[in-house]
Amino acid sequence: MAKELISKIPEGPLAEKWANHKAHIRVVTPGNKRKLDIIVVGTGLGGASAAASLGELGYNVKIFCISDSPRRAHSIAAQGGINAAKNYQNDNDSVYKLFYETIKGGDYRSREANVYRLAEVSNNIIDQCVAQGVPFAREYGGLLANRSFGGATVSRTFYARGQTGQQLLLGAYAALNRQIQAGTVKSYPRHEMLDVVLVNGEAKGIIARNLVTGEIERFGAHAVVIATGGYGNTYFLSTNAMNSNGSAAWQCYKKGACFANPCFAQIHPTCIPVHGEQQCKLTLMSESLRNDGRIWVPKSLEDVEKLRKHEIKPSDIAEENRDYYLERRYPAFGNLVPRDVASRAAKERCDAGYGVNETGLAVFLDFKTAIDRLGEDKIRERYGNLFQMYEKITSTNPYKEPMMIYPAIHYTMGGIWVDYNLQTTIPGLYAIGEANFSDHGGNRLGASALMQGLADGYFVLPYTIGDYLAGHFKDPKVDVSSVEFDEAEAAVKEKIDRLFNIQGKRTVDSIHKELGHIMWEYVGMARNEEGLKTAITKIDELEKEFWANVYVPGSNFEFNQELEKALRLADFFGIGRLMAYDALNRKESCGGHFRVESQTEDGETKRDDENYMYVAAWEYQGEGVEPLLHKEPLVYENIKIATRNYKD
Amino acid sequence: MDFKLKIWRQKNAKAKGHFETYEIHDIEEDASFLEMLDILNEQLIAEGIDPVAVDKGCKNSGPVSFDHDCREGICGACSLYIDGRAHGPDDEVTTCQLFMRKFKDGATITVEPWRSAGFPIIKDLVVDRGAYDKILQAGGYISVRTGGVPDANCIPVAKEKSDESMDAAACIGCGACAATCKNGSAMLFVAARVSSLALLPQGQVEAARRAKAMVAKMDELGFGACTNTRACEMECPKHITVNHIARLNREYLCAKLKD
Numbered sequence: 001m002a003k004e005l006i007s008k009i010p011e012g013p014l015a016e017k018w019a020n021h022k023a024h025i026r027v028v029t030p031g032n033k034r035k036l037d038i039i040v041v042g043t044g045l046g047g048a049s050a051a052a053s054l055g056e057l058g059y060n061v062k063i064f065c066i067s068d069s070p071r072r073a074h075s076i077a078a079q080g081g082i083n084a085a086k087n088y089q090n091d092n093d094s095v096y097k098l099f100y101e102t103i104k105g106g107d108y109r110s111r112e113a114n115v116y117r118l119a120e121v122s123n124n125i126i127d128q129c130v131a132q133g134v135p136f137a138r139e140y141g142g143l144l145a146n147r148s149f150g151g152a153t154v155s156r157t158f159y160a161r162g163q164t165g166q167q168l169l170l171g172a173y174a175a176l177n178r179q180i181q182a183g184t185v186k187s188y189p190r191h192e193m194l195d196v197v198l199v200n201g202e203a204k205g206i207i208a209r210n211l212v213t214g215e216i217e218r219f220g221a222h223a224v225v226i227a228t229g230g231y232g233n234t235y236f237l238s239t240n241a242m243n244s245n246g247s248a249a250w251q252c253y254k255k256g257a258c259f260a261n262p263c264f265a266q267i268h269p270t271c272i273p274v275h276g277e278q279q280c281k282l283t284l285m286s287e288s289l290r291n292d293g294r295i296w297v298p299k300s301l302e303d304v305e306k307l308r309k310h311e312i313k314p315s316d317i318a319e320e321n322r323d324y325y326l327e328r329r330y331p332a333f334g335n336l337v338p339r340d341v342a343s344r345a346a347k348e349r350c351d352a353g354y355g356v357n358e359t360g361l362a363v364f365l366d367f368k369t370a371i372d373r374l375g376e377d378k379i380r381e382r383y384g385n386l387f388q389m390y391e392k393i394t395s396t397n398p399y400k401e402p403m404m405i406y407p408a409i410h411y412t413m414g415g416i417w418v419d420y421n422l423q424t425t426i427p428g429l430y431a432i433g434e435a436n437f438s439d440h441g442g443n444r445l446g447a448s449a450l451m452q453g454l455a456d457g458y459f460v461l462p463y464t465i466g467d468y469l470a471g472h473f474k475d476p477k478v479d480v481s482s483v484e485f486d487e488a489e490a491a492v493k494e495k496i497d498r499l500f501n502i503q504g505k506r507t508v509d510s511i512h513k514e515l516g517h518i519m520w521e522y523v524g525m526a527r528n529e530e531g532l533k534t535a536i537t538k539i540d541e542l543e544k545e546f547w548a549n550v551y552v553p554g555s556n557f558e559f560n561q562e563l564e565k566a567l568r569l570a571d572f573f574g575i576g577r578l579m580a581y582d583a584l585n586r587k588e589s590c591g592g593h594f595r596v597e598s599q600t601e602d603g604e605t606k607r608d609d610e611n612y613m614y615v616a617a618w619e620y621q622g623e624g625v626e627p628l629l630h631k632e633p634l635v636y637e638n639i640k641i642a643t644r645n646y647k648d
Numbered sequence: 649m650d651f652k653l654k655i656w657r658q659k660n661a662k663a664k665g666h667f668e669t670y671e672i673h674d675i676e677e678d679a680s681f682l683e684m685l686d687i688l689n690e691q692l693i694a695e696g697i698d699p700v701a702v703d704k705g706c707k708n709s710g711p712v713s714f715d716h717d718c719r720e721g722i723c724g725a726c727s728l729y730i731d732g733r734a735h736g737p738d739d740e741v742t743t744c745q746l747f748m749r750k751f752k753d754g755a756t757i758t759v760e761p762w763r764s765a766g767f768p769i770i771k772d773l774v775v776d777r778g779a780y781d782k783i784l785q786a787g788g789y790i791s792v793r794t795g796g797v798p799d800a801n802c803i804p805v806a807k808e809k810s811d812e813s814m815d816a817a818a819c820i821g822c823g824a825c826a827a828t829c830k831n832g833s834a835m836l837f838v839a840a841r842v843s844s845l846a847l848l849p850q851g852q853v854e855a856a857r858r859a860k861a862m863v864a865k866m867d868e869l870g871f872g873a874c875t876n877t878r879a880c881e882m883e884c885p886k887h888i889t890v891n892h893i894a895r896l897n898r899e900y901l902c903a904k905l906k907d
Contacts, residue, residue: 053794068715069781071821072723088801124795131797133790133845135814142804160814166722167817174789181785189778212770241717275678280686281719389721392738392745458794507693509686551697553710558660559771561713562693 026470043070046433047227049457055179078165079286081157106441203429220478230412236516260437268410269342292370366402421464432456442591504549724820734824762827787861816844825880831872856903
């Protein structure tokens, strides 16, 4: 049965939509909230803030995470900051400006109403975090400091050194701990959701594996919230944590939730370059570094050659022989162009032979100008921990010689399709944070992921979920011994048995690495029709190889990290294939999605608004069957659509 | 680079553990310690697959389980005791930020899990640090609910205080402090949270209750007392100083005196 996409965007003027919507959606009375159970899967910024807020409201909440503690979710690794339209700098910031720049940064592929709401509640987030004791950076007068991020014309990013994600997560985790203590939230660490259970077409629970004992357990609830992040690890090498995966979202998709814009993946321009084949993880260097760092490669190939042979140091190259290519190509925004633009520009220089390390896949990020201007102490104060991290990894002192950086997979804008209430196409199933698709279009601006995670969790979902639950407060507790739970559990167990029974000859990681190579080669920074078709064929073959020849050691009934990896990889094939399908369908370039066939004369992205100004939402049709495409048209009533211009 | 690895193997919480020794070759000096363990695990799994090796009686305990996640020193998941030091022979790093160039080629490296009464072993090098969550649940927060809070700039905080609060808030909850302490004390961990919040005006309101509740929970969960050896400070990957323990003691005493 084909799904119908109803976005539920409220009527009325943009600035009043959210207020009007809140005024009209239903509310569950305090006495009835106690009777309702909610499952939240994932404890990053979205999951932790949602679970805490729902617990405060009086619902019975169960939270699940794969780590040993909710505090370890990968939100913790976000470095640079969080945006908000406070206008504390008096630089003419406003809710409208944050909204506008987010839509433009996303290359006009996100919903106006969602993004406006995001900008609106951004200010509440900062207030909330300060009240929780998040130690944001401050000025000498005791008030909050800001810095700039890519794609913004104002200084609106709040930060806590280079550990903003950590501090915000610890704030949300503290609020969560308070509710765990109060008994409104029950925490299930080291539990992995392996399926969502539907009863009469509505989400009523999950099947989870206890990662310590291997037991398969059933949990019922009146609603299920997915907050499990993105699927960047499809590429094997990414800045995501090793255990980050797309499996929870993928099970929702297989149960009927539409998956939107899967091909929109963000490639972050400033990561530490790959050092060798044995590597399994890439390290991000915060975008905030582009506030003071200047990106360059040598102007002459001779200098490049000497650098690669270590005959000269970068600092030996005279100012006039350096090509500050972002400043050259994008004079208006310079080094602070959005991430997709900066990444492609780095690739362009490296493809032309100007890469500055042995592999030819690196450019410089140089702080000399800033150190000369501000002094080393000031730079240490701003970025000390990032510089230290860089030096630990590379054993190069970035105060003396420039950093070497190269783009890497970082974030996925695509995700589970949700309506304005953050509800998926399955009633009672919600998706928040990076796990949904809603706010960033084709490219996310820096410092906006933290904003969206917390906006969804603190200020949107706690209201909108009430609208659904108000219709269910008379429902009894979900009975987990029902046939629907039996079937879901049996399917999970069968899948696990099947993996153990293969007894093949290849390790999980060796196959995952191969998938990563296919994805990076054909579904990476530059995509074309032929390559995408090749990718689909190759993924099909590799998936067959996996199910015929993988070897999973040990047993189910123990702590078994190889089994965990195998179960996640089993889903990455489908995700990778859907990304390729979506990229193939979207014959335009936009944001992080660059189709070689659709570019301007100077190599910039060329959108096709006439044919592709829509959200591509894919519906699962069964194994080996092409998914069904639904189109949600994007309507811009308040913004004039334009070519994204960071040049003048 | 080549190494000999002496690694603690323990099937589960109840089983008896033992050391097994493995050889590993051709490791890049830029590889991290955990990447080296990944390679070892690929090797151990391959030996399990290889029929010749199995026929020859080659029997290993399968891949080594160890906690890890972000691999950039911030999640606090990795937790190894390497050659007698928490997070190994480098300062201010987590195990994932420890690189093989820190070791001598050909060295024998001993790898153990955290050994502390508060952290029972789950398997091999993986321990249960749930106790740290429980201590924070006892009071490691400011009791505000979502919404209804004042504008962020209504609460000015002196930059020095805010910076010091941030120094303490940098704790990643890895457990190196308690694992290193000869008394198995979690004081540095508790102090980091108490101190970080006590330094802020928002945190002052509940400071007394917080210090008492967290210390009581720490004692209840079997962590030892602090005898000022400062070993925790030496091994903390985030360089959290014992000055925060001094502040915790002050907060705790003041709270108790008011009782």
